Amino acid sequence: MAAYNPASIEPKWQKYWHDNNTFATESTSSRPKYYVLDMFPYPSGEGLHVGHPEGYTATDIVARYKGACGFNVMHPMGWDAFGLPAEQYAIKTDTHPSVVTRKNIERFKAQLQAIGFSYDWQRQVDTTDPQYYRWTQWIFTLLCDTWFDDAQSRGRPINELIEELDTGKRKPANGVQWQTMSDTEKRRLLEGYRLAYQIEAPVNWCPALGTVLANEEVIDGRSEVGGFPVERRPMRQWMLRITAYARRLLDGLDALEWSESLKLMQSNWIGQSRGAKVRFTVGNSTLEVFTTRPDTLFGATYMVLAPEHPLVSMTAGPHSSVPETWPADTPMVWRGEPPAASPQIAVQAYQQTTASRSERQRQEDTRKTGVFIGLHAVNPVNGDRIPIFISDYVLAGYGTGAIMAVPAHDERDFEFAKKFQLPIRPVVRRADHAEAEMPLVDPGVACHSPWIDGLPTDEAKARMCQLLEEKQLGESQTTYRIRDWLFSRQRYWGEPFPIVHLADGTTVALAESELPLLLPEMSDFKPTQTMEPPLSKSPAWRDVYVRLIGTGASPRAVVVAAGTPGAVAARRELNTMPQWAGSCWYYLRYLDPHNTETFCDKAIEKYWLSSPAGVDLYVGGAEHAVLHLLYSRFWHHVLFDRGYVSSPEPFRRLINQGLILGEAEYTLFSDASGNSVSIDDVDPNWTSQPGADGKIRFISRRRSDGAELYASSVDADAVERRGDVAVLKSAPEIRVDARYFKMSKSRGNVVNPDEVIRDYGADALRLFEMFMGPLEQVKPWSMTGVEGVYRFLGRVWRHIAGTPDFPSRVVVERDGRCYRQGLELNNADALVAREERQSILRPLHRTIRKVTQDIERLSFNTAISAMMEFNNLLGKPKTLDCGQMLSFVRLLEPFAPHLAEELHVLLTGEAVHGSVSRQPWPSYDEALCVADAVDLPVQINGKLAGHVMMEAGVADAEVLEMALADDHIRSRLAGRAIKKHVYVKGRMLNLVVPG
RNA sequence: GCCCGGGUGGCGGAAUGGCAGACGCUCAGGACUUAAAAUCCUGUGACCGUUUUCGGUCGUGCGGGUUCGACUCCCGCCCCGGGCACCA
Missing domain, CATH: 3.40.50.620 (HUPs)
Structure with a gap:
């Protein structure tokens, strides 16, 4: 047989699988x-x-x-x-x-x-x-057609909502009369319920990408894709009401078999907080805040609104809630920087500053800023009149966009209060009465709070919620950090929304018969310079006539020719869906x-x-x-x-699965005159800049004199590893930096699987991918590692198929006669063959068990090493049993399917072959998995002292005698009496002696 | 700052309370070869004694604890990786 040559067998079997539909799945089955x-x-x-x-x-x-x-x-x-x-x-x-x-x-x-x-x-x-x-x-239209019933905690068809509104079973929130509303008004109202809706809101606009992004796609104020700056801009956008499902998505995690860390990431993202909603009075109206610390309500000394809060949305004119003049005694620091002439001007100026600050600036600079809005609120629990501020440390999208500030027990409120010289009133003391450093954020015991004095924080919270509800000042509430999902993008290459806009400003979903709504073929699909989506460039696609079908409150649209009776003009939605x-x-x-x-x-x-x-x-x-x-x-x-x-x-x-890093890279620093500098003398804070070739160059400074140093990469052959660092072989006193990097085009360390397949074959690639280490772990790539598994496959091939230098030793037994390569063995050789088969039997069964169990627990690296160990046993015997080799090949098939197919054919003969993947998984006999003899380790006081050869099935009582009979163990005991012994059957024996 | 995950030879890793370092890589020596490559065989945690067999001591980030016995369990600390981060 020729040597192992993946290039000749792999394409053949790929074609076979394709031609025979080997891996076609039945859509349903009794299996x-x-x-x-x-x-x-x-x-x-x-x-x-x-x-x-x-x-x-x-x-x-x-x-x-x-x-x-x-x-x-x-x-x-x-x-x-x-x-x-x-x-x-x-x-x-x-x-x-x-x-x-x-x-x-x-x-x-x-x-x-x-x-x-x-x-x-x-x-x-x-x-x-x-x-x-x-x-x-179609699913998007289903989202449009679904509303979330809080009482039942589930999504229901919009028609059921309409029915409830029609029959008066449910009343619209704002006290309007459903029955007397026009269709347009009804459609507007219903949009407030649908899981897909539009809203004008500040969104993450990324000018470089020419699109808005979801919160999840923005990291540290930059786009996840490309790392471009993102700014906040108000735009009308499609949203999906994922917040309605926050609790369900959180609770659902419990039953999932996901890693704890991943579940935690999701649950942090959903971000449940339990607390209370409290109503403060402002003039004739009320202002709601959400707090997780209702027990500190007596310590609230001011309030803060998000700059985008509705109360301050109108900052001019007679209907503005913001006053035109500062109340008497308004401190100068409250009036803005520089102090504004009136609250209206101050608020407006502050809002503008906030809007112009990018998300990134906002996150980096957490110094507290803000202005007094000229109004006071009344604390419902003690009647205190407290000033109201706006500040960007309060986020519009979370809770009610307004907070009560308790500077004594909140870090951020404390900072703000210091800056604006606001009173700080402690209402929690430490349980041990010790002096607490301000602010005291940790739980303690309520004080200076008439309703709850003396209660520990936990109980104080619960009691306060109960009292607020009784006095109708608020109620317990759970809020979530997760926001609704911003679902539209100003790009061309995405799914068009199956939506049309009517002249009255409402939107209607297309009827199912209208789907798919094809993305128009456009030669110019580039982003526009404005914030208009590219689809706006195709007026013929955009402007249509539709006929509305279904109910007036929630119709669906069918596109018709102009002039069709009942046709109304409409414009298609121009945004597309996100990836x-x-x-x-x-x-x-x-x-x-x-x-x-x-x-x-x-x-x-x-x-x-x-x-x-x-x-x-x-x-x-x-x-x-x-x-x-x-x-x-x-x-x-x-x-x-x-x-x-x-x-x-x-x-x-x-x-x-864990990330695969590039091969180890070694970095040597040298100074301007080209002298190598050991890494100990290099400032660890390197900077990087792209070099002329586009690759990243690292620059640092010498610790001793601050001279600029330049990094260069060193070939792996030129270094010797010593722990985290490595030294130059040519100059061992020079230590170089050794580390692994994420594969990236800019680093030039990307390994292409095509090349691995070309040099070593797909089976070696597959095997090495799994052999590197545990699936979930970050691991570095290594070409010499690939060679290692390739050698293993070559040895399997040599053992079973044979090579020109090593003819196959596989023996087939039929009707009591043994054949090798078609020739019958003589009696002596046949006897050897049977003995050798017997000696491989136990290792084979152990290997089957190990591989089976390891695949079940996704421990592929150890499954492969078990097969390597088994294969290492196959070098010595004169003969190998065909049936045993078939079992081994079967085990190998999920990992190295091409090789397995080829060997399967060789072992079974051309005539009867089919895909080895159709063969059942081999079973193992638990009794054959136990070795027939063990070299039992014997410990004295838990330290290894020697071994005793012992056949399987020796009675427990005999084991101690055998150990004591051993010369070496006796000498180690040095005559000490055995106080006690611990025997773990077949695993080890521990002798406990004094001293 | 908060929350997770992890620290084992020169390297990737194995062992989840019972012989630490399986398996592979690297390196060294040997066989084959005119030679090299490939392949095969042997060795490869550190230290000490014997210098061949063999024997001993130490050793799983650091310090303590539980146990006949700890890489494994518990407490405290250090370091690395990831996630979140003005969320009231």
Whole structure:
């Protein structure tokens, strides 16, 4: 047999799987289901890097293994293909995004197929395919058609709300009369209930990207994509009412088999706070605040509103609530910087300053600023008249956008009070009566608070809530940090909204028959210079006539020709949906990807997602912890409420694969005259700047004299590792910096899987991806590591297939006769063969058990080392048993499927072969997993003192005798009497002696 | 600042109360070869004694505790990575 040559066997088997539909999944089956899902990729122009196949290989192993165990396995792949990078590349190269996207998908698909994943490619989805986004749009219309019933804590059809309003069972909040409202008024009112609605609000506008972004997409005041500055601007935008589901999304986490840290990230993002809503009186009206510390109400000495608070929205004219003159005795510091002539002017000026400050500036500079608005409120518990300020440390979007300030017990209020010389009144003391440093934020005991004096903080909170409710001054309340999801983008390459705007300013969803609403073909899809979306450049698409069908309060629109009876002019929504839209439900489409009647057949959904509920294993990066994973859960809850899916949570078990870093990089610093400087003498605060070649250059200073130093990279061959640092082989006194970096194009440390496959094959790539370490851990890439697993595969090949130098030793026993390569063995050799088969039996069963258990617990690295150990045993014997080798090959198949297929054919013969993946998983005999003899470790006082050879099944009583009979152990005991002994069956014996 | 996760040989890692360092990489020595590569075999935590067998001591970030026995469990600290961060 020829030597192991992956290049010759891998494409052959990939073609075989494709031609034979080996991995096609049945949509329903009498077999149990197993749904194993990857986070589908965004097909970028750069192609795959070795980080992508990490999770994909893990799921592929599980998929192949579960299939072998008799499950009907769903293991699909698709493309999250709408989004900014393709659009920006399209603009740069003046090609259409659909062309760019198609090309990228082809590249990605070819790369994935070259790795030999067992995807059912007939189920692939592409979010930019109209037959896919048709259903994204359909789900959006479902969100429009759903309102959240707080009392029942679930989403319900809007028609049920209309019915309740019609019959008077439910009254609109603001006291208006539903029955006498016009259709336009009704539609406006209903928009306040729908899960998808529009609102004019300050949003995250990113000028560089030419679009608004969701809170989740803004990190430290910069866009997650590209890191461009983001500013706050008021714009009319589509929002999804995810806040309505905050409690459900939080509570739902408990039942999920996700890592604790991931659940925590989501629960922090949702951010539940329990506290109270309290009503303060301002003139004739009331001002509500939310506080988590109702027990400190007696210590409230002023109030603060967000600059965007409705009370200060009008700052001029007779109807403004802000007075035209400062009250007497208003301190100068309260009037703004510089002091303004009137509260109206001061408030206006402050609002402008706030609006012009970017999110980043606001976060970086936490010094307290603000102005007095010229009004006072009355503290409902003690009648105190307290001044009201506006300040940007109070956020408009959280709670009621207003706070009561208790400077004695809140860090921020304390700072503010110091600056504006406001009174600080302690109402909590330490439980041990010790003097407390101001502010005292920790729990203690209430004081100077007539209603609750002496109560510990916990009880004081509860008592205060109870009293507020009794006196009708407020009530307990739970608020959430999460905001509604900003759902529109001013870009071209996304799903168009299935929405039209009518002349009366209301919006109407398109009828289902109108879907998909195709993205218009446009040659100019570049962002406009204004904040208008690119779709505004196509008036022919924008301006339409529609006929309204259904009820007047909640109609649907059908596009008709101008002049059709009943036609009214309308304008299409010009924004598009964010990239997250398509990924919110793709796992449902895989189940029934070609259905034209519905997004997914109910019976098929029920088979795959009801018992056990949800996707059985979902693997992807932790970067989606609060974006995709939260959005998707939200949509799924809505689909569940509306009866379209059979369980509330989509992803029962989720694993985050760890990042793969680039190979170790060594950095040497040298001074201007080129002398190497040891890292000990280099200031650790390096700065970086891009060099002429576009790569990042690091610059630092010498500690001793501050001279500028320049970094250069050193080849791995030139250094010797010593812990965290490494030294130059040529000059060991010079230490260089050694570290691993995230793979990135700009660092030039990206490893392309194509090259790994070319040099070592897909099986070696797969194996190394898994062998590096635990799936969830961050791990550095290593080409020599790839060579290591490649050598292992080569040895497996040599043992089973044989090579020109080492003919195969595989022996087949048939009808009591042994054959090697078709030739019958003589009696002596046959006897050896049977003996050798017997000696491999126990290790084989132990390996089967280990690999099986390790796949179950996703510990692939240890499964591989178990197979390596087994393979290491195969070098010595003269013969190898065909049946045993088949079992081994079966174990190897999920990890190295191409090699396994090829060896399976060699072992079974051309005539009877089929895919090894169709063969059942080998079983193991627990009795054969126990070694027949053990070298039992013997300890004295817990320290290893020697070993005793012992056959399996020796009686416990004999073990001690055997140990005491051993010369070496006796000498170690040195005659000391044994006080006690501990024997753990088959594992070890501990002798306890005095001293 | 708050909340998670983690610190084990030269490196990636294994062992979740029972022989610390499986497996792989690296390195060294040997075999094959005219030679090199590839491949195969042997060794590879540190230190000490014997210098061959072999024997001993120390050793899982640091300090303490529980236990016959601790990488593993408990308490305190240090360092690294991640997340959140004016959320009332």
